[in-house]
Amino acid sequence: MxxxxxxxxxxxxxxxxxxxxxxxxxxxxxxxxxxxxxxxxxxxSWSVREAAILSLEQGYTSYTANAGLLELREEISAYMGQSFGVSYSPKNEIIVTVGASQALDIALRAIVDPGDEVIVIEPSFVSYAPLVVLAGGKAVTVNTKKENDFKVSKEELEQAITARTKAIILCSPNNPTGTMLGREDLIGIAEVAKKYDLLILSDEIYAELSYDEQFVSLAAIDGMRERTILISGFSKGFAMTGWRLGFVCAPEEITQAMLKIHQYAMMCAPTMAQFAAVEALRNGRxxxxxxxxxxxxxxxxxxxxxxxxxxxxxxxxxxxxxxxxxxxxxxxxxxxxxxxxxxxxxxxxxxxxxxxxxxxxxxxxxxxxxxxxxxxxxxxxxxxxxx
Known part of the structure; x- marks a missing residue:
């Protein structure tokens, strides 16, 4: 039939x-x-484009290591430490991905079991809830309000938590609202994560684009490095959308689980884009x-x-x-x-x-x-x- x-x-x-x-x-x-x-x-930037061209002229057209060029991971490690005060080992706590979107995808697949719940704070980027579903989980939405500048409160988060809650997806500065969470906002969210033993997938792709106060990474909040999956990349701040290059920083146990999926699904990010990103971090700021x-x-x-x-x-x-x-x-x-x-x-x-x-x-x-x-x-x- x-x-x-x-x-x-x-x-x-x-x-x-x-x-x-x-x-x-x-x-x-x-x-x-x-x-x-x-x-x-x-x-x-021209110097970034030139670095990619040079890598092609020099014949760097093979795969890189699954996790990405070590040279690039070292630059990412240094950049995150200097810019945001968070420290990650380039050898086993950083993966270079095909955009921040792929980083989010493999992060969810690495941590979500069928039926696990992941809290999505809305309004949110359109891919968050679908990626949770594709990973076998259930997206639980928490709505924010214009009156609070679309910031989520501890109480709103706690009301959404159940015995099946595994993680929270956070985006600051936010797409679509542009709202950026300050240190006190993040401390409140961190308290919830620690109280209920949750992971947080922190989408920080817009970290370079903050205007009125210094950006604070969730991973820099006390006690949050070990329970944060920090996702970022080069698309927005470095104007490299078409290069499709992102990265994820997280404790070794999590990155190595993500690396298994990355190996089978993607092998590695584009080589010439990785050489371009090295130049962007060194000389593009x-x-x-x-x-x-x-x-x-x-x-x-x-x-x-x-x-x-x-x-x-x-x-x-x-x-x-x-x-x-x-x-x-x-x-x-x-x-x-x-x-x-x-x-x-x-x-x-x-x-x-x-x-x-x-x-x-x-x-x-x-x-x-x-x-x-x-x-x-x-x-x-x-x-x-x-x-």
């Missing part, structure tokens, strides 16, 4: 990314200003600082302009997103985003794709030129006036 479907039921039930849907819509239209996809508008200053200026302009238009928006502490409320328009997030795209050719992402608590908001990326941001504000103003 023929099967009705050969597909996994788990995969069949997964929803496609809401971000990509609007990106694809915008790509088919002329004259669109896209504030949708979270990608730097800067080109990767001035460029990162210039990008950070530029994003900060754009953030200030965009947040001020949205508030002037009546779209209430908190000032995000990091990343390159704003998450304004559109509730005053009477439209849903999806209706607002679709109409803005069709009527004014401005692409934003409806907030509900990031979770239930994102409804009534839109995500806009200000990783666009100031000229494009100014034009997008004119178009949004025109759209609101018609409403």
């Amino acid at each position: 023929k099967k009705t479907s050969y597909l996994s039921k788990t995969v069949e039930e997964l929803k496609p990314s809401g971000i990509r849907r609007f990106f694809d819509l915008a790509a088919g239209m002329e004259g669109v200003i896209s504030l949708g996809v979270g990608e730097p508008d800067f080109v990767t 001035d460029d990162v600082e210039e990008m950070r200053k530029s994003y900060r200026r754009r953030r200030n302009y965009f947040v001020h302009s949205l508030n002037e238009l009546g779209l209430e928006c908190h000032t995000p502490g990091g990343a390159f997103y704003v998450f304004p409320s559109i509730k005053s328009t009477g439209l849903t997030s999806l209706q607002f985003a679709e109409r803005l795209l069709l009527e004014e050719k401005v692409a934003v992402v409806p907030g509900d794709v990031f979770g239930e608590s994102g409804e009534g908001h839109i995500r806009c990326s200000y990783a666009s030129s100031m000229e494009q941001l100014q034009e997008s504000i004119k178009r949004i103003k025109s759209f609101l006036e018609r409403l």
